Amino acid sequence: MTVWDRPEPPTRPVPLDRERIVAAAIALADEGGLEAVSLRKVAARLNAGPMRLYGYISTKEELFDLMVDEVYAEILPEEQPGDWREALRVLAHRTRQAALRHEWLADLLGRRPALGPNGLAVTEATLAALDGLTDIDTVMRAVETVSAYFTGAIRREVTNLRAERATGLSKRDWQRAHGPHVTRMLATGRFPALAKAVYDGTDVDAETSFATGLDWVLDAVAVRLTTPPP
C-alpha cells in the first residue's frame, strides 16, 4: 500500500476558545435571530462537534450570558462623560444602538442578571458617574429607574420593528399593517380613544420617541438627585 493509497492524516481539531464560540453564536444570531442559535450550528461553524462546546460552557443559557456580555463591551463608552445626565443618556442610547445592531439583545436584556466582566464594567461606569451626588440608595434608584425605562423601550421598539417587517413593509400604519384585525376592532366603536390615537396620532420615528421619553425620565431623576430627601 503506497502513500497514494493512504489518506492524509486527519486534520488536527481546530483550536477553540470562548471568544471564537461566542463570535460564532453572535454571527448566527445576527443572521437568523436567537432561535437560529443551536449548539450544533455554532459548533458546525467552528468545524467542531457539538459536544466540544461543553468544555467551554455547561449550558446553552451560559452561552447566551457570554453573548450578552460581549455586546456590553460595545455598549461601554470609551470615555467617561463628566455630567451624570450625559452618562445616563449615553448609556441608554448606546444600549439601544447595540440592540438595533443585534436585535436578539432585546430578547435577552433583563432576562438574567448581567454579571459578566463587561456588564459589571458598564454598571461600574454608570454608578461612578452618579457617585457622590446623593446617598447611594437614591443613586441606585436612579440607575434602576432609567435602566427599566430604556430596557422596556428598546424591547417595544424591536418588537414593533419585527411586527412591521413581518406584516409586509408598511412603515407604521398600525391598522392596515396588522391587517383587518385591528381595523375591525377599531370599527366596532368599542375603543374610541384607541381609534383616535391610531387615526389622529402623528407617527414619530422611534429614535425621537425614545429620546423624548428618556428625557422625561432624566428630568424626574434630576429632581431627586438635586433635592436629596431629608
Add this chain to the structure above:
Amino acid sequence: MTVWDRPEPPTRPVPLDRERIVAAAIALADEGGLEAVSLRKVAARLNAGPMRLYGYISTKEELFDLMVDEVYAEILPEEQPGDWREALRVLAHRTRQAALRHEWLADLLGRRPALGPNGLAVTEATLAALDGLTDIDTVMRAVETVSAYFTGAIRREVTNLRAERATGLSKRDWQRAHGPHVTRMLATGRFPALAKAVYDGTDVDAETSFATGLDWVLDAVAVRLTTPPP
C-alpha cells in the same frame, strides 16, 4: 361474541375550545415556567392528541399570545379611576401583580404586540383616562414612557427573584448570593462604585422600589401633561 368480549365504544373526544386550551397552558406555565409549556403537554392535560390544538391555534406563538391576553383580563381594572395619574399607577401595579402571579408573563411582556381583545381593552382604558388632557401625541408618549418603565422594572424584578431562588434562599445579599464570583470581582478593586453600592446600599423591598421609580416617572409625565408644548 358476547357483550363482555366487545370493548366499549371509544369515548367521544372531549370538547375543546380556546378557553380550555389557554387555561391548561397557563396552568402548566404557572407550575413550571414557560419552558414547561409544550403542545404535547397542553394537549395531554386535555385528553387530546397534540395535533388537535392546531384547529384552534396555528402556531405555538399564537398560544402565547392567547395566554398573555388572558392575563390582560386580570389586569384590566374593574372600575375606572377618575385621575389620570391614578389610572397609570393602577395599571402598573396590576400588571406587576399579574406578573408575580404568573412569572412567565415577564418573559412575554413586550415580546409581541398585545392585540387581543383584553390587551386592546387595557390600552383603551388607559388612553381614555388621559384623553383630552393634551394633544394625542403627548398622551401616547406618556403612556409609552410609563409602560416602558414598568415593563422593564417588572422584568428585572422577576429576574432577580428567580436568581435569588436559584442561588439558594438568600433574601438579597448580592455578593454571597451569587457566590464567589461577584465577591471576587468586587475584591479586585476594579469596581469601587459598584462595591460601595453593594456593601453600603440598603436593600429596599421590591414593591417600594417599583412604586418609587413609578412615582418619579409619573412626576415627569405630570409636568408634560400640564404644560403642553406650544
Add this chain to the structure above:
DNA sequence: CTCATGTCGATACACTGTATTTGTACAATA
C-alpha cells in the same frame, strides 16, 4: 343503508439540548 365529509389521532420528520460511550493521539512511564 350507503356514501361523502370533516375531524381526530397516529405516524413521521427534522431538530433540539445534553448524557454517555467510544475511539484515539499524545505524554509519561518502565
Add this chain to the structure above:
DNA sequence: TATTGTACAAATACAGTGTATCGACATGAG
C-alpha cells in the same frame, strides 16, 4: 523503545420539541 495511562474529540444515544402528512373513522346527508 515499547507500553501504558490519560486526556479530550467524536460518535452515538435519548428524550423531547414543533409541526406536516396521512389514514381511519364517526357522523351527517341523501
